[in-house]
Amino acid sequence: MQRVSSCASLYCRAAERNGEQGGRPMSQVAVITDSTASLPEEMYARYKITMVPYYVHFAGRVARDMVDIKPAEFNAYLLALSEKEDLPKTANPGPGDYLEAFSAAAERAKELVSFHMTSAGSGAYQAALVAKEMAQERLRGVRIEVVDTRNVSMCHGWITLQAARAAAEGADLEFILSLVRRMIPATRMIQTADTLRYLYMGGRIGRAQHLIGSLLNIKPLISMEDGVITTLGVARTRAGAYRRMASLVEKAVGPGGRIRLALTHVAAEKEAKLLQEMVAELVTPVETLFCELSPALAVHSGPGTVGLCYVPEQV
Template sequence: MATVGILTDTTASIPEDMIAQLGIRLVPYYVHRGLETLRDMVDIRPDEFVAYLRQAVSLPTTANPSPGDYLAVLQDLARTTKQIVALTMTSKGSGAYQSCKAAVTMFREKLPDVQVEVVDTLRVAMSHGWAAIEAARIALQGASLREVTARAVEVSRRAMMIQTADTLRYLYMGGRIGRAQHLVGSLLNIKPLIGIEQGSIVALGVARTRPTAYARIVQIARKFVGEGAKVRAAFTHVGAPEEAGELRRNFEGVIECVEVIVGSLSPALAVHSGPGTVGVSFFAV
């Protein structure tokens, strides 16, 4: 039995078997598709969403959980634990951190005897997910609230996410690049590479082919962790398991992985880069 309850959101993209095994509680993001409001990873699943995206003429929008969403899960967790660590994706890319903090303020008024710490991971996808996983692991070993919080912060600050999209179409449809960039990039078949630095999504370059993109991802990762480092790595994709496997083979050929996870990005993240996206989130052990 864990000494500390762990709460995070669905954009962490943690595989469901690990969620169950580690006892992590999830708060879903929302995907607005036409007149529908769908709960990420509850009402809409990755495979179904990929099929929808492939034929979409306009993109769904997303919304972070409300304070009420967080409050409901906090209250449920408080039935079994008096200590909770809540982790959110980067506050520089979402309002989830602010929603969670507001929920904790209300929660403390209702249940002042339950201790809650909120961690802004400053990361996205499984670079955020790894922090929740590692926090949950030491909680199961009997770690204190302070130790679990410190581990979550440590891993999130050491983690990195790098991914490449197969096309600029979804970045354009989502308003993240202009029409001219989209036209030129599409003509040149450009594959953008993005990462995260100090909590913000940043461009890391472009590639003309998938193999070139994968080689560049590995090069950036190797520089980030240092020569001879061992890492825990999670390879994520949007409807592209074979491509994720190819990236994994390239990555493991250069960097030693002591643990590997392969899984899908949640729909709330997949909408921003589209089908064919592959990436890796990792940290040195």
């Protein structure tokens, strides 16, 4: 994995301002997120990120996203579903889930920051705000900031990860919030699906668009604008969709532009690697992550989904 961390010196300067001397600084800020960030699992442990799971209702059971059910098992279940069977349902964490996470995080830090997927597509952000109010009595002296990332998947993930990296280097909460405010409008997601069924069943597109798209076997390109799903057009083939996605990244950051890149997918790792190669021909990824969408997101996009999430290196 290629990685260049240009922000490290900024984090170190922040630590110096906070009076850290020698060695690795102690984190003053605890970072919380939820399972839809779809971060590689090792990142949670490495940067001490508290992950609060969504819930997935399927096959007569309720499973905690990325805890009781992982992508491999869930994707196999989705692939085996017939067209007549109902898709699994998802539910966001409740205030009690976030209060529990805040309480645990408060044992190691007195400043907490909690990141959530777009509030336009989930109730998680509101649930966390309720939990913050509940925590005022229980967690006296603890500051909690709840952030709507206005995005999904690894765009939400990149914001969480960069905040956690800053915290690990000793940055204070104000520094982290300033970083996040710059990242939110600069982080972009582009995704294509192998079928429109899951977008339709999840309420992301209308019935007419679903029927026409299915008949023509087109590949839709979707993104996020101010927290809401938007369409960027369609392609007739997967390769055409990937070329268009790579071109959109180049147009946004310029030829050779330096970005942090995450390739996301649902049971389509080879396709994600193909997209990565196309993007790398046009721009310069300084860090690249491959991430399977969590089951709570996969149910709304379906097997064969391939996407990318990127943020310019300098934000």
